[in-house]
Amino acid sequence: xxxxxxxxxxxxxxxxxxxxxxxxxxxxxxxxxxxxxxxxxxxxxxxxxxxxxxxxxxxxxxxxxxxxxxxxxxxxxxxxxxxxxxxxxxxxxxxxxxxxxxxxxxxxxxxxxxxxxxxxxxxxxxxxxxxxxxxxxxxxxxxxxxxxxxxxxxxxxxxxxxxxxxxxxxxxxxxxxxxxxxxxxxxxxxxxxxxxxxxxxxxxxxxxxxxxxxxxxxxxxxxxxxxxxxxxxxxxxxxxxxxxxxxxxxxxxxxxxxxxxxxxxxxxxxxxxxxxxxxxxxxxxxxxxxxxxxxxxxxxxxxxxxxxxxxxxx
Amino acid sequence: xxxxxxxxxxxxxxxxxxxxxxxxxxxxxxxxxxxxxxxxxxxxxxxxxxxxxxxxxxxxxxxxxxxxxxxxxxxxxxxxxxxxxxxxxxxxxxxxxxxxxxxxxxxxxxxxxxxxxxxxxxxxxxxxxxxxxxxxxxxxxxxxxxxxxxxxxxxxxxxxxxxxxxxxxxxxxxxxxxxxxxxxxxxxxxxxxxxxxxxxxxxxxxxxxxxxxxxxxxxxxxxxxxxxxxxxxxxxxxxxxxxxxxxxxxxxxxxxxxxxxxxxxxxxxxxxxxxxxxxxxxxxxxxxxxxxxxxxxxxxxxxxxxxxxxxxxx
Numbered sequence: 271x272x273x274x275x276x277x278x279x280x281x282x283x284x285x286x287x288x289x290x291x292x293x294x295x296x297x298x299x300x301x302x303x304x305x306x307x308x309x310x311x312x313x314x315x316x317x318x319x320x321x322x323x324x325x326x327x328x329x330x331x332x333x334x335x336x337x338x339x340x341x342x343x344x345x346x347x348x349x350x351x352x353x354x355x356x357x358x359x360x361x362x363x364x365x366x367x368x369x370x371x372x373x374x375x376x377x378x379x380x381x382x383x384x385x386x387x388x389x390x391x392x393x394x395x396x397x398x399x400x401x402x403x404x405x406x407x408x409x410x411x412x413x414x415x416x417x418x419x420x421x422x423x424x425x426x427x428x429x430x431x432x433x434x435x436x437x438x439x440x441x442x443x444x445x446x447x448x449x450x451x452x453x454x455x456x457x458x459x460x461x462x463x464x465x466x467x468x469x470x471x472x473x474x475x476x477x478x479x480x481x482x483x484x485x486x487x488x489x490x491x492x493x494x495x496x497x498x499x500x501x502x503x504x505x506x507x508x509x510x511x512x513x514x515x516x517x518x519x520x521x522x523x524x525x526x527x528x529x530x531x532x533x534x535x536x537x538x539x540x541x542x543x544x545x546x547x548x549x550x551x552x553x554x555x556x557x558x559x560x561x562x563x564x565x566x567x568x569x570x571x572x573x574x575x576x577x578x579x580x581x582x583x584x
Numbered sequence: 585x586x587x588x589x590x591x592x593x594x595x596x597x598x599x600x601x602x603x604x605x606x607x608x609x610x611x612x613x614x615x616x617x618x619x620x621x622x623x624x625x626x627x628x629x630x631x632x633x634x635x636x637x638x639x640x641x642x643x644x645x646x647x648x649x650x651x652x653x654x655x656x657x658x659x660x661x662x663x664x665x666x667x668x669x670x671x672x673x674x675x676x677x678x679x680x681x682x683x684x685x686x687x688x689x690x691x692x693x694x695x696x697x698x699x700x701x702x703x704x705x706x707x708x709x710x711x712x713x714x715x716x717x718x719x720x721x722x723x724x725x726x727x728x729x730x731x732x733x734x735x736x737x738x739x740x741x742x743x744x745x746x747x748x749x750x751x752x753x754x755x756x757x758x759x760x761x762x763x764x765x766x767x768x769x770x771x772x773x774x775x776x777x778x779x780x781x782x783x784x785x786x787x788x789x790x791x792x793x794x795x796x797x798x799x800x801x802x803x804x805x806x807x808x809x810x811x812x813x814x815x816x817x818x819x820x821x822x823x824x825x826x827x828x829x830x831x832x833x834x835x836x837x838x839x840x841x842x843x844x845x846x847x848x849x850x851x852x853x854x855x856x857x858x859x860x861x862x863x864x865x866x867x868x869x870x871x872x873x874x875x876x877x878x879x880x881x882x883x884x885x886x887x888x889x890x891x892x893x894x895x896x897x898x
Contacts, residue, residue: 311687312686342656342658344655344656344675344676345659345677345683347677347680348677348678348681351705352701352705352706353701354683354684354687361658362656362659362676362679363659363661363662364662365679366660366661367662369625369626369627369659369663369668370663373626373668376626387666387667392666
């Protein structure tokens with residue numbers, strides 16, 4: 271079974287790991303959101319790519335939810351003492367990723383090539399593709415003005431109310447050519463939208479010119495996993511954002527968000543009562559245990575998503 | 585007593601610390617060699633400035649002789665795993681210095697301003713001045729071609745034979761304006777050339793257009809401390825370099841190197857027998873214990889240098 275997964279950070283990476291552990295390497299491609307990327311301290315930082323890379327190479331810190339395990343923090347302590355900006359914490363080992371990438375970019379390599387090199391160096395089998403090699407910046411619209419995503423997400427801890435999002439640079443951005451090749455070959459058996467934030471992780475991917483259209487032209491089934499369980503996000507501000515946008519924070523509302531694109535929707539057992547209503551949106555619904563506490567959960571959900579996709583006629 | 589010290593890395597920084605501990609802050613200025621500086625991994629690295637800064641802020645690792653104490657090395661380990669160049673080891677805390685400096689330079693600040701800010705942040709009292717704000721690169725001439733200094737010094741561990749040195753960029757470099765102001769005020773009571781390497785630490789400073797002439801125009805005494813003790817360098821390749829250049833590695837030879845510039849020369853007790861010969865070069869000689877094993881040694885040598893300078897008519 272050939273699978274393409276669309277992923278943001280933590281939640282998406284968990285399911286991507288489950289897929290990586292249940293599919294042959296060559297049968298899995300993960301497209302990562304790059305709308306969170308930013309240049310900080312002179313370094314190019316790609317949080318979602320890095321989370322997927324660390325998760326798939328077993329370097330991720332599982333408790334903290336970001337960055338590397340067994341990390342040290344001497345750089346940031348010393349940098350703060352020099353008066354440097356220290357709101358975006360960077361671990362010492364993690365810095366290697368950003369310095370490496372910044373150097374390679376300055377040398378003319380594309381983010382796709384760099385990500386591929388990093389994945390190879392860390393022994394990752396499945397392909398990890400940035401959604402685009404062109405810089406795209408998710409900007410958060412708030413009543414007090416615009417905030418670059420990491421300022422909203424990390425510096426301001428998602429406190430500002432959200433009125434909308436824009437993705438700067440997306441109109442002229444080209445989709446990842448490897449992704450477009452893959453979509454064009456027509457060999458995919460399933461596209462899985464992982465339970466990452468629909469607004470700031472998945473929407474940027476779908477908004478890169480050409481990607482959404484190419485996905486919709488495929489005969490392959492597209493299934494999404496709800497990031498909202500029991501009205502709450504497992505991690506991150508998805509539920510808070512939905513409320514601020516005037517939307518109920520429910521699996522049903524996420525299904526509406528993806529309506530017209532997806533063929534199937536995976537909701538948690540907690541939300542089983544919404545299954546019939548969601549079916550009326552023109553999609554099949556699968557109820558599963560979507561909260562991924564350990565590796566077995568990740569693998570089981572990955573298998574259930576693949577099995578669910580296999581039930582669609584192609 | 586107002587003192588200007590010329591310093592390279594470790595040996596110079598030791599005496600600079602001794603001076604800093606025996607003179608009021610406002611009475612000491614340290615000029616640091618910047619010929620060792622280079623841009624590496626996209627970062628501007630200034631090894632001699634940093635050694636002086638770490639030594640004077642008590643952050644230096646005293647055993648290793650470079651970098652910070654209680655340092656961790658997770659960045660370089662992770663960077664090496666990504667295939668990054670890892671011959672120039674950079675500690676995690678030390679990286680803060682290079683990233684901070686690189687950012688500030690990109691923002692338009694001069695190396696003088698940045699060094700001053702860093703020294704203030706770390707509570708250093710005496711002024712530390714780079715010899716120039718313009719980039720100057722010490723290049724090592726070898727039978728096999730030219731080597732940038734850090735490639736010779738760190739990557740190749742001083743193994744290549746040296747046939748000469750050049751200081752790229754020095755013809756058009758401007759001396760540090762604060763240094764030239766200080767020299768022009770005529771308020772210095774002594775210039776002390778620390779026991780750093782004459783060829784690669786002190787010569788670059790003296791070769792910046794204007795500095796040597798300004799020093800020679802002063803009525804203030806200039807005293808140098810021999811980095812060669814018993815025919816050997818306390819640290820570093822000075823003795824090896826002298827041999828390769830066809831010079832005896834002796835205190836006498838260092839005195840000859842500085843002849844015409846210095847008024848007094850401090851040699852180690854080990855070399856007391858050379859005192860009379862060195863006197864014939866037209867300089868006063870002081871015999872002292874110049875090997876600085878602990879802080880008391882540094883302070884005693886600093887005091888002896890100042891006392892020695894005070895014996896010259898001004």
